[in-house]
Amino acid sequence: MFSQYAVQHAWLIPLLPFVAFVVIGFFLRRCPRAAAGLAIGMSLASFLLALGVGYGVFGGGITVEQPWIQKVPWLDIAGIFVSMGVYLDPLTAMMLMVVSLVSLLVQVYSTGYMEGDDGFARFFAFLSLFAASMLGLVLAVNFVQLYVFWELVGLCSYLLIGFYFDRISAREAAKKAFMTTRIGDFGLLLGILLLQVVFGTVDFQQLAGILPLYVQAGGMGLLTIAAMLIFMGPLSKSGQFPLHVWLPDAMEGPTPVSALIHAATMVVAGVYLVARVFFLFSLLPNVMEVIAWIGAVTACFAALVALSQTDSKRILAYSTISQLGYMMLALGVGSVTASMFHLMTHAFFKAALFLGAGAIMHGLHGQTDIFAMGGLRRRLPVTFAVMTISVLAISGIPPFAGFFSKDEILAAAAHVSAPLYGMAVLTALLTAFYMGRLLFVAFFGQEKQGNIPHEAGPAMCFSMIVLSVLAVVSGAAGYMSHFGEWVRFGPALHEELNLGIAAFSTFVSLLGLGAAWLVYGRRSVSPDQLALKLGFFYTLSYNKFYIDEFYGWLNRTFVYGIGKILYWLDIKGVDGLVNGLAWSVGHLGDDLRRFQTGQLQQYGVVIFTAIMLIAAWVVFSSPIFVAVLQRGAY
Amino acid sequence: MIGLEHFLFVAAVLFVIGLYGVLTKRNVTAILMSMELMLNAVNINLIAFSRFITPEAMTGQVFAIFTITIAAAELAVGLALVFRIYHDRNTVDAEQLNRMRW
Numbered sequence: 001m002f003s004q005y006a007v008q009h010a011w012l013i014p015l016l017p018f019v020a021f022v023v024i025g026f027f028l029r030r031c032p033r034a035a036a037g038l039a040i041g042m043s044l045a046s047f048l049l050a051l052g053v054g055y056g057v058f059g060g061g062i063t064v065e066q067p068w069i070q071k072v073p074w075l076d077i078a079g080i081f082v083s084m085g086v087y088l089d090p091l092t093a094m095m096l097m098v099v100s101l102v103s104l105l106v107q108v109y110s111t112g113y114m115e116g117d118d119g120f121a122r123f124f125a126f127l128s129l130f131a132a133s134m135l136g137l138v139l140a141v142n143f144v145q146l147y148v149f150w151e152l153v154g155l156c157s158y159l160l161i162g163f164y165f166d167r168i169s170a171r172e173a174a175k176k177a178f179m180t181t182r183i184g185d186f187g188l189l190l191g192i193l194l195l196q197v198v199f200g201t202v203d204f205q206q207l208a209g210i211l212p213l214y215v216q217a218g219g220m221g222l223l224t225i226a227a228m229l230i231f232m233g234p235l236s237k238s239g240q241f242p243l244h245v246w247l248p249d250a251m252e253g254p255t256p257v258s259a260l261i262h263a264a265t266m267v268v269a270g271v272y273l274v275a276r277v278f279f280l281f282s283l284l285p286n287v288m289e290v291i292a293w294i295g296a297v298t299a300c301f302a303a304l305v306a307l308s309q310t311d312s313k314r315i316l317a318y319s320t321i322s323q324l325g326y327m328m329l330a331l332g333v334g335s336v337t338a339s340m341f342h343l344m345t346h347a348f349f350k351a352a353l354f355l356g357a358g359a360i361m362h363g364l365h366g367q368t369d370i371f372a373m374g375g376l377r378r379r380l381p382v383t384f385a386v387m388t389i390s391v392l393a394i395s396g397i398p399p400f401a402g403f404f405s406k407d408e409i410l411a412a413a414a415h416v417s418a419p420l421y422g423m424a425v426l427t428a429l430l431t432a433f434y435m436g437r438l439l440f441v442a443f444f445g446q447e448k449q450g451n452i453p454h455e456a457g458p459a460m461c462f463s464m465i466v467l468s469v470l471a472v473v474s475g476a477a478g479y480m481s482h483f484g485e486w487v488r489f490g491p492a493l494h495e496e497l498n499l500g501i502a503a504f505s506t507f508v509s510l511l512g513l514g515a516a517w518l519v520y521g522r523r524s525v526s527p528d529q530l531a532l533k534l535g536f537f538y539t540l541s542y543n544k545f546y547i548d549e550f551y552g553w554l555n556r557t558f559v560y561g562i563g564k565i566l567y568w569l570d571i572k573g574v575d576g577l578v579n580g581l582a583w584s585v586g587h588l589g590d591d592l593r594r595f596q597t598g599q600l601q602q603y604g605v606v607i608f609t610a611i612m613l614i615a616a617w618v619v620f621s622s623p624i625f626v627a628v629l630q631r632g633a634y
Numbered sequence: 635m636i637g638l639e640h641f642l643f644v645a646a647v648l649f650v651i652g653l654y655g656v657l658t659k660r661n662v663t664a665i666l667m668s669m670e671l672m673l674n675a676v677n678i679n680l681i682a683f684s685r686f687i688t689p690e691a692m693t694g695q696v697f698a699i700f701t702i703t704i705a706a707a708e709l710a711v712g713l714a715l716v717f718r719i720y721h722d723r724n725t726v727d728a729e730q731l732n733r734m735r736w
Contacts, residue, residue: 598735600665600728601657608653 006052184236191229234270255358292332299325363453375447401475432512641682
């Protein structure tokens, strides 16, 4: 009944928030309460529809092998045919539910967080547009539809990072995010075009049918290039090393945006893309290996940077990059299930973490430096509870959500390669340590003078509590309901908890949390002493491995260098040619005008001489005159 | 026997004398007079050709009459111009009337 209706009308899911965006944008700019009400109402409706779709998919026999597809022709010109539509399978259904739920909760939270802001209605308009684009992306039936929504979410990200556009840092961060993702998006576009040129279609289902035959026929080279190009999109969008630099700066946006877009949903679009076109990547072992290594390096690298950051949102940003690396690693080692499972649990606990950080900022007038906090657990009990649960979840302590998903990733990695597994475990240790550090520094210890925080309002608390409940149960629920039998690629993977790996990762996480407690909680070891002892590594980590500086140097040296050469070429070559031409014409004219002397008689000489010459020429060359002259008669 | 060649020769001499005057005289009035010589050389040509080649038709003579008429009108305009130029510039020297130059 409802679930059938929902499945058949899944196209409404992205459309409803889009309607909210248009109505708010055109009519409700000056009515914040109506705008928030409309946006939340539409989000709620699309969440209910997504729930219905989920029920219809998981209960109605729609599987990965038998997706439900609705298409309408969109673009039909010679040589290319593109349709728009709805592609429903368990993967999509899971994403729809997660995205619409987090989006709904973040919007509810924002009613409290953004209260009194001048751009309140604008904020909700952008959030609605984002939700619409992201849901449209998830439902895409082909690469072109996906690309359209891919760019739209990028646009929303740009708009929301630069939400406080009166701040220079926000504007710069927005530009940086847009340009960095542009690099990857260009690769993605080229990859899509290459597929269209080689195979004549961009449709997921058709490609999934054609590609294995193509590979069997021995044509791997071009496909590898296409896959690498396509992977550039996820590389930048999901903040993978070395294109991660935009994500920490994206924290300039309002905190709910960081929670929704730059932690829970948009940044996982890249992971989702790889999972969606896994039929392509799974054919190419080399590309898979690249993906796995990039994921592992990203996870480890970002965790190392997060160790020494002092800004709460930046710690969370690097933690997001690190977890995205985990998801990529899982895809690289061939486990769509583990990756998507972690995507889901991560969306919940990371959103909860960000909303918690937002609640602290709300209570402390925008304070983000964790060392300026301290002892917050008495003043902000709800936030403290939420943060504690989320930290335990992200650290992978059973029975919280992160434990189950992280364990799946570790098991998948251990199955494929020992070094990758080692890096994943190291990352788990570091993750537990820096999350513990965040928790202990901010919530334990002495209260700082002048800090009189107040607990967040009911709307904010509601969202945080719902998310933290999900952060507790989503892992176990997914495990119990056999997540891997639904969301997968190929045959269902083994579902059993690998006890050895699980026990070891739990031990490692507890070790990390314990170390953080010793250093930052009980202060048995002075953190400053530790930083001094690890001097070189600490500086490296604190300065984010100088990646931004490196890009700056690259930019100055090469981009400006090439710019200088081209500038010279333009000035001397192109402009020189044009200016030289103009100059010579001018001088020629200047010389020629001297012939206009104003002397009538000189003109007369020229005219008569010319007439004589012409007459002579006519006379001596014309056959009639020649004949007349020869005859000598008239 | 005086033939067409003699007429043409006289006309050519007259024309060249006129041309020489037009190209060398300094006085604008003299240039106008030289131009009259050239026109008359043309008239001689017209009449000579008419008389010797198509004696039954009077085309050449009629053309000569036209030329004379137009020459008179042209001279009237030309002399008026010379008069005005003298009034303005106090000279009729063609070499000094060179204001329309670069």
